[in-house]
Structures are given as structure tokens and as C-alpha cells.
Amino acid sequence: MAAVRNVLVVGGGAAGTAIAILLAEGGVSVDLIDAKPAADTAGSGITLQGNALRVLRRLGVWADVSAHGYSFDTLGLRAPDPHGSLIAELDDIRTGGPDLPATTGMYRPELARILLDRAAAVGAKIRFGTTCTTFTQDADGVDVTFADGGTARYDLVVGADGIRSQTRRMLGIDLTTTPTGMGIWRAFTPRPASVTRTDLYYGGPCYIAGYCPTGPASLYAYLVEDARDRSELSPPESLAVMRELSQAYHGPWDEIREHRTPPPPGYETLVYTHVLSAPWHRGRVVLIGDAAHACPPTLAQGAAQALEDAEVLAELLLAADAPTDAMWQAFTDRRVPRATAVVDASLQLSRWLLDRERGDVPGLMARISHLVSAPA
Ligand SMILES: Cc1cc2nc3c(=O)[nH]c(=O)nc-3n(C[C@H](O)[C@H](O)[C@H](O)COP(=O)(O)OP(=O)(O)OC[C@H]3O[C@@H](n4cnc5c(N)ncnc54)[C@H](O)[C@@H]3O)c2cc1C
Structure with missing residues (x-):
């Protein structure tokens, strides 16, 4: 018997769909x-790094992810020079184990569709366009009211509602979410045949200029600059800024630049961070994913950590007879230090970039790869 019979999951991103699949x-x-x-x-x-792929395999969606995404095992470093010269080709660590690729790039809406379809197929009841307006808990459960009307009682509520989590606010948890100082432009474009893995260009007008293939015919390209308010820009103006910023980058970037067409080819996201200290639950309400920890994407570990939260929480809930203190302590022990280490390392990398400081990037990357190679 599981520790819970019925659960409300608030938020249908990576964390929410993953826990819904495993519990259902x-x-x-x-x-x-x-x-x-x-x-x-x-x-x-x-x-998606290997440790994310390991969880996706556990969710029963790896075949679908693999078919729609683009997998690779090396990382290229290129110079911001007139030829986009390849400086190094590094073997990426297969953090999900030897039978999974090191990395898979995906189109986000495709990943979301795969996860939502799987959640529905295994019996989770999914409702869009609503949220939970109040919850009141006692020792045995949580009474919830919904914005679209109705009430229900659950053994557990999982707040997987992202970085600005309303569930977290409703719990009265005061967590400061701070800007990292980075802004990221991203564009989704056709994949030139020459792009078969991620290449990163450090230096030039941006901190990082990179791209990642997301399928046989697509990729996403990104440019990391200082955070600034670009919210007033129209799609054509955004395209012009991104095109201008990318002019310093060559090699495959020349083809990527050619392919981009408005509107809207790219958009800028300001990057925020936080990490909630233990515990991540209050009574019978628990936070997972970005609701509990959010990192800059310098190690591409945000979704991976969200998926790991879901896997560990589901494993513990399904193995226990009740949500006991011991069960919550096990959740804390397995998740809080690991997710915190990943957030700290991702932040350290972004600080080195922003401060134009030469830190021990390979050492830090190797440490985190080693950490996340062990199953969560
Ligand atoms: C620019 C950028 C690039 C990134 N790149 C990568 C990358 O390459 N690899 C990687 O692993 N990670 C990356 N990340 C991090 C990654 O996107 C997040 O860590 C991950 O999406 C978190 O998943 P989540 O399910 O916790 O939250 P989310 O994906 O934010 O999902 C939360 C869900 O909750 C819903 N919701 C919100 N409020 C409510 C509410 N009140 N009621 C009901 N539902 C609600 C939302 O609609 C949403 O569907 C990146 C982040 C940024 C900002």
C-alpha cells in the first residue's frame, strides 16, 4: 500500500507531469x-542531460523522446573569430548511464506533449485553465477549493507550479527569488546539416553564444547577455537585436542567422534563481521542481533536477504506508543537498561569466557530472 491514495498535483511542467505519471x-x-x-x-x-534522460526512461517516454529529439555525446567549443574556429571537441559524460546518450535536445512543446500524453494514458486526470484558490490541511489530508468551482480532499498536494509558485506563497513560505544578472535570447530554427551537437562560443559581445539540435530538422540557438529590460521590443525589433548580437559568431552561426524569420524568432528571458532550505514540505503539501529550486541554465540541469525530485518523491510515497517524518527526512536527505549543489554550481558558473573571471570551469563541470551520474 502507498502512503497516499489520492494526490493533487498543481502545475503540469516537467516536475508535475513526472510525479503524476509515477503515482498514477x-x-x-x-x-x-x-x-x-x-x-x-x-x-x-x-x-536534457543524461540524468534527465534516466528519469524520462523511468517514466516510460524515452522511446518517444529519443524519436523526436536529437541525441549526441560531444560538446564543441568554438572561438568568436571570423571562422567560428573549433577550439576543442569534448566527450560529454553519460550521466544517465552507458546505455543513454550524454545529451538530447528537444523542442519544449514536444516534450510537454509527450509527458502530458503519458500522464493521461496512465490515468492522471488533467485539467487546464484552473488553479487552487485555498487549501486547508489537518493531520490526515488537505481540503482544496478550485478557481473553476468545486472542492476536493486529498491525502497530499504537490506544488509543482514553477519558480513563482503560488502554492509556495499559500504555504506562507517567504523565499527570495533573485535575478542572476543574465538575459537569454533563444530562437527556434531549422537545423543546418553541419550542426550535430551543441557548440558553445565564449566571449565576443555575448557571454555565451550556443546552439543545440532539437530534432532531425530543428535546433534552438541562444545568446546570453547582461539582463536588461527588452520587454517593449516588437518581434521584428527583437529579431534585429538578436541578429546584431549574433553577427560576431561564425561557422554554423552564419547559416543559423540566415534561417531565422520573424515573428517572433527569438525572445529574451531574464534568469532568476533561488533555493529553498529544508524541508520542502509543510504538513501534507510539498514543493518540487522550480517551486523549490531554480538555477541559471549554465549547466542545463533545471529540468533534470525537477524530474529527479518527482522520481524520488514518488518512490518514497509508493514504498511507505503513510507520509511519516522518516519518509520526509529521506526525501530531504536525497534531494536538498543534491539540488542545492547543482544550483550553487550553476550560479558559480554564471558569476564567473558575468565577472569575466577565469574559474575552474572544467573542474566544476566534472564535479557536477560526477554528482548527478549517481542515481538520485
Ligand atoms: C532561459 C532558460 C533556459 C533553460 N534551459 C534549460 C535546459 O536547457 N535544460 C534544463 O534542464 N533546464 C533548463 N531550464 C530550467 C527549466 O526550464 C526548469 O527548471 C524546468 O522547466 C522546471 O520545471 P517545473 O515543472 O518545476 O516548472 P515549470 O516548467 O515552470 O512548470 C510549472 C507549471 O505550473 C503551471 N502553474 C504556474 N502557476 C500555477 C498555478 N498557480 N496553478 C496551477 N498551475 C500553475 C505553469 O503553467 C507550468 O505549466 C531553463 C530555464 C530558463 C529560464
Whole structure:
């Protein structure tokens, strides 16, 4: 018997869909709600490291992810010179184990569709366009009211509602979310045949200029600069800024630049961070994913850590008879130090970039790869 019979998951991103899949598969009745009116049909790409792929395999979606994404095992470093010269080709560590690639690039809406379809197929009941307006908990459960009307009682509520988590606020947790100082432009474009893995260009007008193939015919390209308010720019103006910033980068970037067409080819996201100290639960409400920890994407570990939270929490809930203090302590022990180390390392990397400081980047990357290679 599991520790819970019915669960409300608030938020249908990577963390929320993953926990919904695992609990529903384990025989728990799962309601998943998301404030968005519908699943995203447009967006950019995501880089999934091996440890994320290991969880996706556990969720039963690896074949689908593999078929729609683009996998590779090396990382290229290029110079911001007139030829985009290749400086080094590094073997990426297969952090998900030897039978999974080191990295898979995906179109985000495709990943979301795969996860939502899987959650529905294993029995999770999914509702878009609503949120939870109040919850009141006692020792045995949580009474919830919904914005679209109705109430329900659950054994557990999982707040997987992202970096600005309303669940976190409703718990009265005061967590400061701080800007990292970085802004990222991302563009989703056709993949030139020459792009078969991620290449990173350090230096030039941007801190990083990079791209990641996301499927046989697509890639996403990104440019990291100082955070600034670009919210007033129209799509053509955004395209012009991104094109201008990318002019310093050559090699495959020349083809990527050619392919981009408005609107909107790219958009800038300001990057924020936080990490919640233990515990991540209050009574029978628990936070996972970006609601608990958010890192700059310098190590591409945000979604991976969100997926790991879901895997560990589901494993513990399905193995226990009740959500005991010992079970929550095990969750804390397995998740808080690991996710905190990843956030800290991702932040350290972004600080080195912003301060134009030559830190021990290979050493830091090797340490985190080693850490996340061990199953969560
Ligand atoms: C610029 C950028 C690039 C990134 N690149 C990568 C990368 O390459 N690789 C990687 O691993 N990570 C990357 N990340 C991090 C990654 O996107 C996040 O860590 C991950 O999406 C977190 O998943 P989540 O499910 O916790 O939250 P989210 O994906 O934010 O999902 C939260 C969900 O909750 C819903 N929601 C919000 N509020 C409510 C509410 N009140 N009620 C109901 N539903 C609600 C939202 O609609 C959303 O669907 C990047 C982040 C940024 C900012």
C-alpha cells in the first residue's frame, strides 16, 4: 500500500507531469491542474542531460523522446573569430548511464506533449485553465477549493507550479527569488546539416553564444547577455537585436542567422534563481521542481533536477504506508543537498561569466557530472 491514495498535483511542467505519471502508475488517484488554458504549442528548445534522460526512461517516454529529439555525446567549443574556429571537441559524460546518450535536445512543446500524453494514458486526470484558490490541511489530508468551482480532499498536494509558485506563497513560505544578472535570447530554427551537437562560443559581445539540435530538422540557438529590460521590443525589433548580437559568431552561426524569420524568432528571458532550505514540505503539501529550486541554465540541469525530485518523491510515497517524518527526512536527505549543489554550481558558473573571471570551469563541470551520474 502507498502512503497516499489520492494526490493533487498543481502545475503540469516537467516536475508535475513526472510525479503524476509515477503515482498514477503506482495505483494512486491523481488530479493534475495547470493554470494555463492549454498545453504550450509554441516555444523554444531544451537541453536534457543524461540524468534527465534516466528519469524520462523511468517514466516510460524515452522511446518517444529519443524519436523526436536529437541525441549526441560531444560538446564543441568554438572561438568568436571570423571562422567560428573549433577550439576543442569534448566527450560529454553519460550521466544517465552507458546505455543513454550524454545529451538530447528537444523542442519544449514536444516534450510537454509527450509527458502530458503519458500522464493521461496512465490515468492522471488533467485539467487546464484552473488553479487552487485555498487549501486547508489537518493531520490526515488537505481540503482544496478550485478557481473553476468545486472542492476536493486529498491525502497530499504537490506544488509543482514553477519558480513563482503560488502554492509556495499559500504555504506562507517567504523565499527570495533573485535575478542572476543574465538575459537569454533563444530562437527556434531549422537545423543546418553541419550542426550535430551543441557548440558553445565564449566571449565576443555575448557571454555565451550556443546552439543545440532539437530534432532531425530543428535546433534552438541562444545568446546570453547582461539582463536588461527588452520587454517593449516588437518581434521584428527583437529579431534585429538578436541578429546584431549574433553577427560576431561564425561557422554554423552564419547559416543559423540566415534561417531565422520573424515573428517572433527569438525572445529574451531574464534568469532568476533561488533555493529553498529544508524541508520542502509543510504538513501534507510539498514543493518540487522550480517551486523549490531554480538555477541559471549554465549547466542545463533545471529540468533534470525537477524530474529527479518527482522520481524520488514518488518512490518514497509508493514504498511507505503513510507520509511519516522518516519518509520526509529521506526525501530531504536525497534531494536538498543534491539540488542545492547543482544550483550553487550553476550560479558559480554564471558569476564567473558575468565577472569575466577565469574559474575552474572544467573542474566544476566534472564535479557536477560526477554528482548527478549517481542515481538520485
Ligand atoms: C532561459 C532558460 C533556459 C533553460 N534551459 C534549460 C535546459 O536547457 N535544460 C534544463 O534542464 N533546464 C533548463 N531550464 C530550467 C527549466 O526550464 C526548469 O527548471 C524546468 O522547466 C522546471 O520545471 P517545473 O515543472 O518545476 O516548472 P515549470 O516548467 O515552470 O512548470 C510549472 C507549471 O505550473 C503551471 N502553474 C504556474 N502557476 C500555477 C498555478 N498557480 N496553478 C496551477 N498551475 C500553475 C505553469 O503553467 C507550468 O505549466 C531553463 C530555464 C530558463 C529560464
